[in-house]
Amino acid sequence: SAVISQKPSRDICQRGTSLTIQCQVDSQVTMMFWYRQQPGQSLTLIATANQGSEATYESGFVIDKFPISRPNLTFSTLTVSNMSPEDSSIYLCSVEDREGASYEQYFGPGTRLTVT
């Protein structure tokens, strides 16, 4: 499976500021995903990032709050804008690996964000 790295691994930010999270993959992948995991909760998809097109956002998530870039097939960024304490979560990128009829998704190590 692909090796995925994220930067930063954690950060503490003040409300009202923005943080950009980077996701790097060691091989070219078609689709990358951004998830949020709030404290004590499961994972929720924020958006799907495709190279060469705008990200597709899930219900409840908007581009102004979570702008995403996907400049090439190995890299994506997620920005959390105008942060509030409710944005304190772990943010995870993932990539899909399709082989024939099988489909699997692998996650990066995550970015733990605390907003004060």
Added chain:
Amino acid sequence: QKEVEQNSGPLSVPEGAIASLNCTYSDRGSQSFFWYRQYSGKSPELIMSIYSNGDKEDGRFTAQLNKASQYVSLLIRDSQPSDSATYLCAVVPFYNQGGKLIFGQGTELSVKP
């Protein structure tokens, strides 16, 4: 009704026992099913994928899928304290053509020495 449901636990089993984790899903057309293990403070790690009815075995892990009952389970044989983690069931629903995963809430497993 939640799209993917799991018992939140915690599920406690003694070392060496079989741990049984269950998951139900609402989209009857779903085709792809996954089990992830998540240790505290870590990201989810894929441990099993299953696409057709029946059992799929990998080492101490067995995934079972019953599409008619909309039910998928994970059995862990000879449970070890290192298996203590939260286990997440994830489904790709039929309506989604982009590979989006819908996660259950996760079941916390504790294996007691």
